[in-house]
Structure formats: C-alpha cells, structure tokens
Amino acid sequence: MTKSKLPREILKNIFWLGDCLEQRYQGKIYHSYNSSYLIVGEHSALLVETGHPKDFNELHDQIQGILSEKEIPLKYIFITHQETPHSGGVGRFLNLYPDVEIHGDVNDYHMAFPNFSKNFIAMEVGDSIDLGGMEFIAAEPVVRDMRTSLWGYVAPYNLLFPGDGFAYSHYHWDGHCGMVAEEADTLDLFDVSAVFAELALFWTNFVDMEIYTNKLKELVKELDIKYIAPTHGLPILDINETMPKVIEGLQAPYHKLAS
Secondary structure, eight states: OOOOOOOEEEETTEEEEOOEEEEEETTEEEEEEOOEEEEEOSSOEEEEOOOOGGGHHHHHHHHHHHHHHHTOOEEEEEOSOSSHHHHTTHHHHHHHOTTOEEEESOTTHHHHOGGGGGGEEEOOTTOEEEOSSOEEEEEOOSSOSSTTOOEEEEETTTEEEOTTTTOOOBOGGGTOTTOOGGGOTTOOHHHHHHHHHHHHSGGGGSSOHHHHHHHHHHHHHHTTOOEEOOTTSOOBSOHHHHHHHHHHHHHHHHHHHHO
16 A cells, blocks of 8 residues: 555644555545644643554654654643544554543543543533644534544634544546545545535434534634644644535535435
C-alpha cells in the first residue's frame, strides 16, 4: 500500500495523522482515511481518535516523532465514538501510556478495559481541556454515527473535529493522498460524499438530511468554526469553498430515494 504522505501539520501545532484505506466500489478503488489528529499545546498534547487498528504502528511512529521533537507529553485522548476506526487503538495506547486520560462519551469503556477504569473521563458539550495556549472543547454531534457520538473543536483556531460528519473518499490516481480538500481540485466532492453517506451512514437514506445540514450550518456559525478536520475525509481549510459541496453530498442519498 502506498503511504499517505502523513503526518502533515495543517495548522501550527495541529498534525494530521494516519494512512490511507483502500475501498472498492463500482469497479474503482477509492482511498479514504481513518484519520487521527494530534494537538500540541504548550504543556500537553491531545490525540483526537486512536485510528484504525491496521494503522496503529504507523500512527504511533508519527506521534512519537512529533512529540519527541516538541518535548511535550501525550496526556489526553478524545474519541468521537466507539466504532473501530475511531477507537480501535484505545487498549494499545493505554498499555503504552498508562496515565493518559481518555475523554468523550465513555460511559461503557470501563467494561472493556476494567484495569483502566479511572482513565476514562466523561465529557459533555461545553466541557474543555486546557493544553496550554490551546483549549479543546466538546461540541454537539449534529451527525451521529452512534448514540454516544460527541464532537469537539480546538480554540483559538476554531477547528472542528466532526468524526463522521464530513466523511468522503479521495482519488489515489489523482494524487489526492495527503492533500487538504482545497488542493484536490479534481475531486468530485458531491459524488464521494454521497457514496460515503449512502454506504457508511445508511440511516441518511431515510431521513430528510436538510434538517441535519441546517443544524450543521448553525453549529458552524455559533462556534465560529474556521476549519474542519474530519475522521474520514481530507481536512477542510476553506469552509466557504468546500462545505457547500459536502452538504450537497450528505443530502443526496435521501433525495435519490425520495425521487
């Protein structure tokens, strides 16, 4: 498998981590990400998502390389929800970093990891973690993949981590691996967002997604979000350019079914 050209510093001290996942669909091979993000503050670092188990060695090497250079410890992990691509590395991280705190909606994690029950810290919307010069804040999950989904954002960048909220694949054959969304100028965002919504968020086929996309727009406005870092998509650094295309894709499965 070709490396995904990560890690990449998308904003100062915000690192995009992980590797590509190949998916076959209608005779083509699409690439997508199960991305993690490392936020490095002045006195501590926070990892958003623990990634897919297949990527753990690559992910941990990326984290070690960054933190050894920065001389900042990994103290916190935030997980948007319990699905494997998002939380599959929890046990391995706990074994390597027994003092790390795992944050999010973690009400049942202690049953899987009873020896680390004290490491799990429940968060609710508005709760925050001070990293030194940067603050991670829990946010309302507009698009839920599971009941326990929770989003977050980091200030002062106002960078949103929406888990599955902006999920789409990219074209390996056009060199999109490791690019942010605005650099992948040949990417049909409407098409790849619609495919991901139809296959991975199957419930979007049966509800009027305009209700959810309107709430998404409201959240972005309320929190003054400037950038978006999805788990399954290229980071979005220009919301005005990219967000409308992703929203159209989210609405497409329901509109197709309704027609």
